Structure formats: C-alpha cells, structure tokens
Amino acid sequence: MDLCAKEAWQELEQQSELKAKIAQDNWRLYFHLMPETGWMNDPNGLCQFNGVYHFYHQYVPQNPAGKEAPHWGHKTSTNLVDFKEEAIFLSPEHSYDRNGVFSGSAIVKDDQIHFFYTGNVKNEGDHDYTFSGREQNTVHVISDGYSIEKQEVVIPHEAYPAGFTDHIRDPKVFEKEGRYYMILGARTRESEGKILIYQSEDLSQWTYQGIFLGDDYSLGYMWECPDFFQLDGQDILLFSPQGVDPQAYAFNNLYQSGYLLGEVDWKNLKFKPISDFVELDRGFDFYAPQTFLDQKGRRLLWGWMGLGDTSPEYSNPTVTRGWQHAATLPRELSFNGQRLIQQPLPEYQKLRGKPFFWNVELKDSVTAPKLAGEVYELQVELIQQTKNLQLLLRQDTILSYDGHIFTLSHGPSGYGRKKRSIQLSELRQIQLFMDTSSMEVFINNGEYTFTSRLYPQKEQDQIVFSGTGSLAIQLWPFSN
Template sequence: MTAKEGLLMQQAYHQVAKYKDKVENDPYRLNYHLMPPVGLLNDPNGLIQYKGVYHVFYQWNPFETAHGAKFWGHYSSKDLVRWQEEPIALAPSEWYEKNGCYSGSAVEADGQLYLFYTGNVKNGDGTRETYQCLAVSSDGIHFEKKGPVLKLPEGYTAHFRDPKVWKHADRWYMVVGAQTLDEKGVAALFTSKDLYNWEEVGTIAGSGMNGLGEFGYMWECPDLFHVDGKDVLLVSPQGLQPMGHSYHNLFQSGYFIGELNYENGTSLHGDFVELDRGFDFYAPQTFVDDRGRRILYGWMGMTDDAEQFQPTIANHWVHALTLPRELRLYDGKIFQKPVVEMEELRENQVVVEKAKVDGPVVKFDGVRGASVELLLDSIQVKEGTFAISFRNEAVLCFDADKQEVSLERRNFKTSEPEIRTCHLAAMSKLQVFMDHSSLEVFINDGEEVFTLRFFPNPEDESISFLGKAKFDLYKWDIGRIMMSEELR
C-alpha cells in the first residue's frame, strides 16, 4: 500500500466515524440490504465466493452523496445472510485511477483473488483516459495493485469500462462495456492465458449488430455467463428511448440470450429483455457459488435528476444493493428469485388462509410493518383489478382485464405520481420484500420483478388490499443482517 492510498483510506474511515450516529439513526436505514456506511453507493463489483466466503465489493464515494472519485467498499459473509464490513479494498491513489476505481469483477486463480477494474482519469482539458487494471490478494482482504493490464484499443472512445472476467476451457475472457468512435454502445471481448496479457477478440454485440437497430450510445456493466444451456449477456445500455411499457428509466438493464462462438468472437442472440420493471435497478452483476447457483446483485438506485432529492442525503448516505437473487432460465426467459438463505431472517409468522378481498380497502390482523416479507400464494383474480398499498406510499396493481401489472410511487423530486408497467397474463404468486425504504416484488416465482426505493412516513406501517382476489397470505417480520465492523 502506498502512502497516498493509506491516507485516502484513513480519510474515508474518518468520514464513516464522523457521521456514524446520524447514518445509523436514519429511519430509512435498511434492515437486510447492503448499504454504504456513509456517502454514496452504486454498482456491485467483484462478486465472488472465495475460499468459502462470499465477497461483495461496491462502488463507493465516502466523501459526499454524489458521484465522484470512487473507492471499492467491501462486505463479506459465510452464508449470504450475516455480513461483515471489511477494510476498503481499493482507493483511487495512483495516476491511472486518480479520478476513480470504477466497476469491475473478481476471479480466483492459483489460490489468489484477482480484482479487475477500470482506472478512470479526467484531464484538465476535459479529455478522459481509461485503463483496465488489476489488483491481487492472497487473503481476500488486502490487495496489491498491479496497474493497467489493458489500455484503450483502437476504435473506441474513452468510455470503455467495467471489465467482467471469467474462464472458459483453458483461457480467460474479459468483456468490457464500450462506445465506438461513432458513439454506439457495444460489448467488446478480450482473451488471455495468464490474466496479465490480453488480446482483442472483437465486438460481440452492440448497437446495429446481430439484427439490432440503434440501441444506445454506451453499454455499461456487461456480464456474460452460461446458464441452463444458453449464453446470457447482461448489459446496461444508455440512450434508449421509451417504447410502450419498456425503457422508462433514464438508463436500462437487461439481457440477451444466445450463443457465443469463442473461436471467432461472433455471437447470435435474441431480443433485449429488461431484468427489472421497477424504478431503481441498474448495473447488475452475477457470480457462481459452490452450489452451482448463478447469483445476481444489482444497484438499487438510478443516476437521474431525482437522485439528489432522496431524504437519506440529509443524513449523509444514499442508495443500497438489491437482495441476492438466483437466476434460472425457463422457456427462453430469465427468472429471478431471492436466495433461499433469506428465509433464515423470517420472524413472527402470520398466516391468513383463504384470504378474500372484496371491497375498497381490506386489512388483515398482524399484516403490517416496515421490514417484512409477504407471500401471496394460489392467487385468483378472475376479472378487474387487485392492488396492494404499501404504507400509503406505493401501490402494486394487477389488472386481469388488461393483463398488466404496475407499480406506482411518488417522484422524489416533484412528488407527482409515477408508474412502471409490464404485460402479465396472470398472477398466481407474489413475494414482496419491504425494508423500511425499499420494495422488491417477485411475481410468479420471478417471472417479473419490480424494484424501487420509496420513503413513506416512518410511523405508517400499514399494508392494505383493494379490489377483488382470493389467496393464501403469509407474512413475516425480517430481522437485521447483523453487520459487524472490522477493527481497523
């Protein structure tokens, strides 16, 4: 560790200590999601299970609740339930990363943990430089920077970032989010035998390729993996225009399903499908654990003009990560379900068998709270609408006649209602995780998912049902994930 890196880390720890009480006493602080100890959190990074321990790194600006020179924060867990805050993994101390250690990924090789990330440089004349960098650890906690291992290739602007690395057969591969010189978003592929020396394979997908028309000016945070017999490319394109019910956030995140030819770098894929239909979901990344599960985390946030109006900013923190979700592929569609370990946090079960809703507002005894899980099973909605109001601040509605499901909240900036909608032929099962200021809604075992932040009156713990429906109802309180701080 250089002296400058050590100084930056100590300054960050000072910020954590300075605002510790204010952050922890915020009524919108979450119980069972990973959050920054202070400042701003965005993309999940370096997801991996290393030597039996789960590691989640994340983009972090400890000095303000705005986007700036990012660090890599770090949490670890043995069970995906109880988490420990680890020392800072990366600080932007070197010339090749002076304006931020941007997003990247992790792999294990020869018993060591390798972090790949983008070094971001902004020059005084307004130009940018980008470097794909490497840091290595033998214990998963302390990292030695090796510097840039891939410089900007020809044909791309300096918007070239977020390396995701994996092994296929006997070679390593890296996919990078990129922008071509004519400002089209693409995913670029590279290969290496030793993780240090990388060769360009080519552009495997992008705007104007593989049957796509114009599809954004930049593709961020790519991830390519094999699941249930298919190759899946996750990507977060910027610059898509709204189309029907799709693409209504400032930036989108979704996937293509197809097949990558590793020999010549060509790929075939189908249509782009959004991963999450809600307001606050971006930059997802996946990894495989020792049980063979493909697990995803996303950033439960969005960089838009309402971001700086979130009330937690007054208490010097903003944003969180989603729950860990297991991915499966069924009939050409990605399904997402919360990992089964989340059930360990359930407390105080309430059961309402054969619940019936037939009226303007129905409430059930014991079905309330700010940190809860709801499960509605064997749902029957034959006609009309069925809705759930969460703490009088967000409403989920299924319209059986239109075959649509929607989620509504108030905009952070304008306080006006805003809505996200998608097509849904039927709703038979609903699993909702509410955590003080977040909602994650999993429909039909993850066929569709809605994620959002919302900020109700902290005293309001009401959950109301409206319309006409029958179902079996289960409710649990959800406890804290018991994070402990690493001694510094």
Template structure:
C-alpha cells in the same frame, strides 16, 4: 444512525457516503465478497473508491477497509467498476481506472483514459499488487474514450474479458478479449446489435445458466418502447445463440428489473453452482433527490437473486438463505379485502386466484394488476417525485414483496418479472389487499453487519 428511519434492515448499504455498482462479486476462501463503488465522504458521489463487505452466509456481513483508492497514474480520477477471478490461491480484481487529462476536452471522444487495472490479493482483504494491463490504445480505433467495466471469467483453459464500449458513432457495443495468462489480452470479437440500442453499453456480463448463454448489460441512451426503457437508463439481457468468441446471434432484449431503482447488475457462481446476481438499487442521472442524503448516505444493493432459464426467460428469485430471516408468520385468506399490519421489515407472499389484484402498502404505494397490466404507483412524497412504472403481464399467479425500511422489491410469477424501488414511508405501514387468494406475511429479522474490525 439509530434515529435514521430510512436505514435498511436487510440490504447492504454504506455506513456513510455514496454507494453504486456492485463489483468483484465472488466466493473466495470461505466468504462471499461484495466490493462496490463507494464515495465514503460524499453522499452525492465524490471521488470513487472500492468499498468491501464479506459474508459466510449472505446474511451476516463484515465491513472491511476500503480496498482500492484512486492513487495511481492509471486510476487517479476514480477506481471504477470491475469483477473478480478467484484462482491460484489469489483473488484477481479487474477494474476500470478513470483518468481525466487536464485541458479543454469533452471527456467522451477526447481527454479521458479508461484503463483496465488489475489488483491481486491473497487474503482477500488488502491488495498485494496493482498494475495497469490495458489502455485506450489497446482498444479498436473506432471507439470513443468510454470503454469500461471489465468482467472476467475462465473457460476452456483460457480467460475471457468483456468490456462495455461507446463507438465514435455513438453506438453501444461489447468488446471480447482473450488471454492465456490473465495479464496479456487480445481483442477477438465485438458483441452488438444491428438496430439502435443506445450510445453506451455499461457493466457487461456474459454467463451460462441452465444451458443458456446470456449477455447482460446496462444500455444508456436506448429509446423507450412500450414497457421497456421507462427509466433514464435501462439494464437487461439478451439470450445468446452461437459463440460469443465467433459467430453469434442475440435474441430479444428483456429488462432485468422493471422498477425505478435497479442498475449495473453483476452475477457470480456460488460454491453450490447457483448463478447469483446483485444489482445497485439506484439509477445514474435520476432526476430526484434521495431523502437519505440528509443523513449523509445514499443508495443500497438489491437482495441477492438466484437466476434460472425457464420458458425462454431469465427468472430471478430471492436466494433461499433469506428464509432464515423469517419470523412471526401470519397466514390469511382474502375473498375480497383484508387488512394486515406490516412491521418495518416484512415479506409478503400471495397466491392470486382472481381476475384482478390490488395491494396498498401504507398510504403511499399501490401495486395493482388488472386487464393484463401490472402497475407500481407511488405518491409524490413516498416516491420522492417518482410516480409510476408498469409491466405488460397477461397472467398473475403469485406475487412476493420484500419491504425494508426504504425499499420494495416485488417478484411476479416466481421471478418472471421484478420491480425494485426505493421508497420513503412513515413506518410501520399497513397492507391492504383487494382480491381473491391465499397469502402469508412474515416479519423479518434484520441482518447483522459488523461495522468495525
């Protein structure tokens, strides 16, 4: 492990095997909990379990034993994504139980069970019970077998669940369920768009931040237009007007992250009321080979981001806790060009004062802004075959870049836009800045993970 130059310093990643969607994000009994989709013995995604980390401060983490295994009749082919509800001195974890019935099926319209399972734990570490609470027969008749990823919350004395769905007409939508006891659920509404927004809406989330309700989801099969939909699948949000339980209107769709690697984000409320989101730094069905598979692991989580509603946009900023990792601060002024020595784990902040800006990270990455367009460009080797993403951005006032051993997260204008990507450089890398403004470069301490009990 110590000889693996791509292992991350301050991003959650698997000790071995495959990692994808964050699940069950919550704060419970003094700890932040991050459950996640995990295939511990197969870096290319085998049987899916639930892995588990906890932390008291989002910086120092402890790995726990696998929380859920695909062993029951309702989840035998995988314990898929879900969420957490902390209440009554217990943690209620709702998840999708995947079943593929034997036979000649397409597993889209026939032959698949997508059940909602409920695991309950009092200590937050091992489940005390597990049961199936919803099956395909409990969903509307016009749906395919693809109904998954329950997100559950409490509001106005009742419980609500949103599920991602694919209709038999191949339209993505969200199902709203209501309950008075957390076990028995009634379907009450559907969230959808009139125009075509893909055939499946995965990993849904509905929440309120700064007085604005948000519908977040990951559409599959959405047609790209302009700078939206550059990846094989999208993930983003709609501002919601009205009531998700009744009459509503969805606003314009925005992508949550415009980089190569960000999908299935999930939010939760911190003890101080902050709305925090974590996403998977990966992409389903991406057509590239991740070099880390040579060392028997693949993928990681994004940095935790604090969300705010400002200027009719959802702003995403790195959580304040990350500032505790900073050391060896280097302030600089750039009048035209400046070269900086970057360590393996770095944070770069630049207050832009020019009409154009270019930042080169080593030989393989270039982030530029000119003529109202931001571009993230990687060479073939550094990007493992991925080359370019862009954003239409009329003005650029500030850029903040987090560089880890094999990832870059770029925040523009205090989180108005974000680009996240995995990259595979030679370390350490030099940073070249071409532009005008003031900046600071920090070396970052790696976070600590306790791998064994």
C-alpha cells in the same frame, strides 16, 4: 501532535460522528447492503473465496451525491445475510486511476482472486471527457480478497482499438476451456454501443479479438457493465445500455439493464442474439447488475438499487442525511427455456419471525392485522380469478392488477417516482420484500421483478387488500 496528525485525528472524529448520526436514520435499511456513509453504486468483484462471500462496490465515503472519485468498498459474509464491513479495498491513488477506481469483476485462480477494474483519469484542459480528455485503463489486481499482492495496468487506454470514444470500461472476465476472456462496454465515435472482447492464457497478457456484440445489433449509444455466462446450456449476455427510447411500458427509466439470449461463435468470438433485449427489472431503482457463480454452483446476481447519474425525475432524500443508495437482495438466476428467472435466496428465511397465514375472500377491501411492522416478507397466491386487485402498502404505495396490466405506483413517498407497469398473460403469485425504505417485488415466482426505493413516514405499516376474488396470504415480520 504535529499538524498532519491533528488533521487526520479530526477527520477520523468527524467520520465517527457522521457514522453515528447516520445509524440513527429511520430510513436506514434493515436487510439490504448500503454504505456506512456517503455514496454507493455498482456491485463489483463479486465472488466467493474459501467459503467467504465478497461484495465489493463503487463507493464515495465522503460525498453522498457521488461527486468525488470512487473507491471500492468491501463487505464480507459467510451466509449472504449477515455482512461485515471491511476496510476500503481499492482507492484512486495511482497515476492510472487517480480520478476513480471504476467498476470491474473478479475471477478465482490458483487460490488467489484476480480483480480487473477500469482506472479512470481525467486530464486537465477543455474537454468533454467523452470524445477527448479521459483515459480508462484496465487494471489487474492479485489479492486474497483483503490485501493487494500485485497491481498493474494490463490494457492501457492508448491500446484500445480505433474508432471508439474515451468510454471503454467495466471489464468482466470469465474462463472457458482453459482460456480467459474479457468483455468491456464501449461507445463508438458514432455513439453506438458495443461490447469488445479480449483473450488471455494467463490473465496478464491480453489480446484484442474484436467486437463480441454490436456489428449487427444496435441499442442506444453506450453499453455499460457487460456480463456473460451460460445457464442450463443457454448463452446469456447482460449489459446496461444508455440512450434507449421508451416504448409503452418498456424502457421507462433513465438507463436500462437487461439481457439477450444468444449463441456464441467461439471460433470468431461473436455473440449472436436469438431474442429481443429483455429488461431484468421493471421498477424504478435497478442498474449495473453483476453475477457470479458461488461454491454451491448457483448463479447469483446483485444489482445497484439506484440509477446511473442522477435521474431528472426523482430523488433520494437521504442525501441530506449523509448517505445514498443501496444494493438489491442477492438473487438466484435460473433459465426456464424462455427467460431468466430471478428468485430471492432461501438464506433470507432466517430473518422470518412468527408466520401469519390467512385466506381472504375479497368483495371490497380488507385491512390486514397490524402484524408486520415496517420490515417483512409478504406472499400472495391468487386462488381464483381476481379482478381489480390492489395492495395498498406503507402509506401511499400501490400494487395493482387490472386487465393483465400489473402496476407499481407511489404517492409522495416515492419522491418523484410515479408509476411503472408491465403487461402479463396472468398473475398467479406475488412475493414482496419490504424494507424500511425499499421494496422488491417478485411476480409469478420470479418471472418478473420490480425494485424501488420509497420514503414513507414512520409507522406507516398498514396493508390493505381490495378487489374481488380469493387470496391465500402469508406474512413474516423480519427480525434479527
């Protein structure tokens, strides 16, 4: 065996040993997507093709801190619950993406998947890599979802319009009336967020059309991961702004993700907002969401259960165990005439074990029977006016509602995550998906959501209800 082959074999053995070690971690998630090893972040290239759901994602397999050039990891499913780990789909191996295959999207045309991503290049020298030293090329890939037929740069860095920093990235491509459009997140040299728009007839030749959003709208210094779609006749624009100041209960995370309702002037290709910016999730761990339309006609969304960069406030202890981050559950989007509604998919009902139902008259506190374990779905309906409601979960996590303020708070198991709140006109219903080290809360049938990681000690599975009022409770332990 020559030296190169020996080194490759040793690396393969080490990776296999690491996977086996990580698989035994008690904080590995039961029904959420996560990396086999290393680091995961943004969902990318989401699509359904020939009946198969494809979930690609930012992936650094060897570094759980994410400090190396990212690849695109790849997972597939036919039912959105059971996923297969596929080979790495894209790697930073070209001159135009040598420092990272950054985020992008997918669109299906003529029985092929067309992917678009940002190829990241950091040139040597004394640079800040915001105003100088970085190239971000838009790359087009044609594929069947597994192998690459064609890969080429369609918008080189030097072709971007003047007046912008080196941060132009995250192409999202969509089709309308036979034409293709690409939107890109950007930061100007005056540190203002913008969304650029390009147009194409064939997905290969792209022409810059101007600023889709940002001429008359300001929010933060950089906009990442733009996404546009129409839902029930409403134009909706998602993006993830950076540099937004906290406002009472809003914008409390390091970076935000949310949406604007608006109207598109298709002649001039301008998005005109008709609403304020609305956060998609009010918890601690939600960023860089991406949507796609599946073959059932559903608009589905996945988010990254993490945050851009590293939060100065809280951490993930799994880094020392060889892995970090995960994806949210896929959520179905609908529009109720005023706001986006996010709901868990009915496919996840297949995980439900034996159900437990009970009605509770709260006068002080009630401890639920120890039936759920660490992984479950819990639904709580408020039958009549409930005061000072609290749910104590998994050691030291509390969901509370008092005086129209709903709050998620963590103790030490939050590893620095403290409290997030929202003001509600009323609380009617709570649906909670509890995994081994994550939780997703859907309030009032998906009007609001809270997503968070948490790291309790083993076998901390008690559920305690307190307050006054009447509750109808349904609980399903999750099983294979």
